[in-house]
Amino acid sequence: MGHNDCVLNIPYPPADVKEKNLYYARLLLNNYAGQNGEMTAITQYLYQHLISEECYGELSDSLECISIVEMRHLEMLGELITKLGGAPLFRTQNRGRNIYWSGKFVAEIQNPRKFLIKNIEAENVAIRDYKMRICQISDPMIQNLLERIIRDEEHHITIFKRYLAEFEKSE
Numbered sequence: 001m002g003h004n005d006c007v008l009n010i011p012y013p014p015a016d017v018k019e020k021n022l023y024y025a026r027l028l029l030n031n032y033a034g035q036n037g038e039m040t041a042i043t044q045y046l047y048q049h050l051i052s053e054e055c056y057g058e059l060s061d062s063l064e065c066i067s068i069v070e071m072r073h074l075e076m077l078g079e080l081i082t083k084l085g086g087a088p089l090f091r092t093q094n095r096g097r098n099i100y101w102s103g104k105f106v107a108e109i110q111n112p113r114k115f116l117i118k119n120i121e122a123e124n125v126a127i128r129d130y131k132m133r134i135c136q137i138s139d140p141m142i143q144n145l146l147e148r149i150i151r152d153e154e155h156h157i158t159i160f161k162r163y164l165a166e167f168e169k170s171e
């Protein structure tokens with residue numbers, strides 16, 4: 001699998017909103033900088049990219065590519081949050097309390113087979129969270145963008161499963 005196979009050739013709809021809505025902004029902060037949000041995905045995959053570079057070059061390249069896609073997601077969510085009237089800071093807000101994003105959200109798993117299993121779980125959680133937002137947010141422009149992001153996350157699962165199958169074959 002080559003370096004750029006992680007990018008789907010489907011355009012993103014514009015990151016636009018119908019009108020300001022602070023409640024929607026607060027919901028999206030969870031996908032942006034919550035424990036299972038995009039900020040965690042970026043740094044988790046970047047960490048895995050770095051530690052696998054020497055012995056698992058191809059996997060390492062894919063992880064870098066996926067990390068960059070997650071950063072694009074972070075940027076688009078940040079645009080939505082800003083247009084909704086929220087602040088694109090790396091934190092979530094719960095009953096008036098700010099919970100800041102933390103490096104503690106990044107798991108220290110170093111074994112590729114183990115982190116691939118963890119990544120598949122994390123992507124499934126991300127998809128579940130986006131689906132919940134689509135039900136909670138009645139703004140078709142936001143819903144369209146979240147649907148498109150879900151397609152990327154599904155594609156990441158396909159890639160991770162492919163690598164996992166290779167590892168299981170070679171054992």
Ligand SMILES: [Fe+2]
Nearest residue numbers: 038041070073
């Ligand atoms: Fe993502």
